[in-house]
Amino acid sequence: MPTAQRVRQGATLSLLFGAVLLAGAAAGAWGEPVGLPQSRSGDSTRLAAQDLNGAALSPAQAERLVGESGDRWAAYLSPEEYADFTGGRYPGVGLSVERTGGATTVSDVVPGGPAASAGIAVGDRLLSIDGASADQLPVTDLVSRLRGERAGTAVALAVRRADGPVREVSLNRAELAVREVVVDHPRPGVVRIAVRAFTSGVAEQVRQAAQGAQGVVLDLRGSSGGLVQEAVATASLFLDGGPVASYQVQGSTRELTAAPGGDTATPLVVLVDGGTMSSAELLAGALQDRCRAVLVGSRTFGKASVQQPTRLADGSVLELTVGHYATPAGRSPDGTGLLPDVPVHPAEPADDLALRVLAGLRTRNT
CATH class of the missing domain: 2.30.42.10 (PDZ domain)
Incomplete structure (x- = not known):
């Protein structure tokens, strides 16, 4: 299995709409996340991410820092809330x-x-x-x-x-x-894998679900983001090495790279909509840019900021923005989202369209 080592960083990064599934889809299907108030741009937060590791802040001080940071996506999580996030609870x-x-x-x-x-x-x-x-x-x-x-x-x-x-x-x-991964088999030989959030262990669940399939529909509709390393590990299942994304931190570019040896042959369709955001967009953009999958659905949400958890002295965590990612082709979905290769039409449900596109891919590969 790919590991976080391939992310090439010291600290775990997460792409969150706030924290622990804190999101709201712009259209289509969505679950039950919560948004944070919008505020000013957040240059001061990047400095705080360096200076606050291990700081002895009270919850009131940490929450005040978040409110005054100017970081739209900043959040304060108690030790219990952060454990729930990484374990997928809400x-x-x-x-x-x-x-x-x-x-x-x-x-x-x-x-x-x-x-x-x-x-x-x-x-x-x-x-x-x-x-x-x-x-x-x-x-x-x-x-x-x-x-x-x-x-x-x-x-x-x-x-x-x-x-x-x-x-x-x-x-x-x-x-x-959270039931991060839901699996069904809409047609013989075809598996549909819905990923609602990228918490710990999701990539392994996707790997198990896709084993032996003759076609895969990866359903990222309403997927609210989560851990970067899980999104990269999921991309690695369908790519043979190479770039997944890059992000800028304090003027330097860092690369997110897929592990070698992934399945590059099984036909793959990715379903997206206005609720596809953050690390789900990172994954969809990588598979689209690498010509590994056909994206079906509607424009994604458009969040490409990267949050880094900063651990305080009491075990609580500040989620602070440290940069923005770009797809392998250099595109930034931030504010604009990703456009699907095959837009959904009101006359045909997205699930049916995805299966029709997948059938065409399977026919082409035989």
């Missing part, structure tokens, strides 16, 4: 939603989570959250309200199944384990 009600034709519907329900226990099912319409119309809420506001700030807090939802009556339910948010 507070929430255990459902994901998608918006189609202006309607907000439930696209996934975590087994055993608060939403599942309340009888909410895939396909249900989400009508309101805490009294606000779900269809009218901006995406980031909607996912923020679903997530909340911590486990144990309550949220009120109104849902409806098909043409049935409206049900109002009150859910208590719980600490949930």
Whole structure:
């Protein structure tokens, strides 16, 4: 397996929309991350990343530093919150939603989570959250309200199944384990691997899922980012060495490189949308630039900043921006996102289009 050594850096880097799945997709499907307030540009934070390692700051001091840093993506995490991030845990009600034709519907329900226990099912319409119309809420506001700030807090939802009556339910948010990788087999010989976040061990799960497949659909829709080394290790599964991305830190360029020996023959389609961000965009951009995969879907979110965790004396962590990455061809998705090779059309669901493109690739390879 590729390791973080190939990232060629001293400290672990992460590409996060804030921290621990803190994100909101711009369109399409999304889960339950939370965004941080936007602020000024963050040159002062890069200095803080060097000077604050091991610093004895109180939580109030650390949070004030984040607020005053001018770093849009900075975040403060307690030791427990950082452990939850790297282990893939988050507070929430255990459902994901998608918006189609202006309607907000439930696209996934975590087994055993608060939403599942309340009888909410895939396909249900989400009508309101805490009294606000779900269809009218901006995406980031909607996912923020679903997530909340911590486990144990309550949220009120109104849902409806098909043409049935409206049900109002009150859910208590719980600490949930993220299902980072979800696998199914839509056609014989084809595996679809949905990666929702790049936490520890995701690349190994993708490797196991792709073994023996005659075609792979890598679904990065709504994937909110995570650990850079996991994204690089996932790219290494489908590349035989070579560049994955580069990033600038204090005027110097550092390279992220794939390990040799990956599978370069199995047809590969990558599904993307407005919720594909951060390290998921890094992976998609590498596979696109290296002509290893066909990207299907819609424009990605557009976040290419790199955060480095700075460990404080009490074990808590400051996530501070240290640079921006570029794809192997030198493109920066920051603010613009990546365009798919095959845009999705309203008349054909993205999943069906991905399978059709994959079938064409498999035919060409035979």
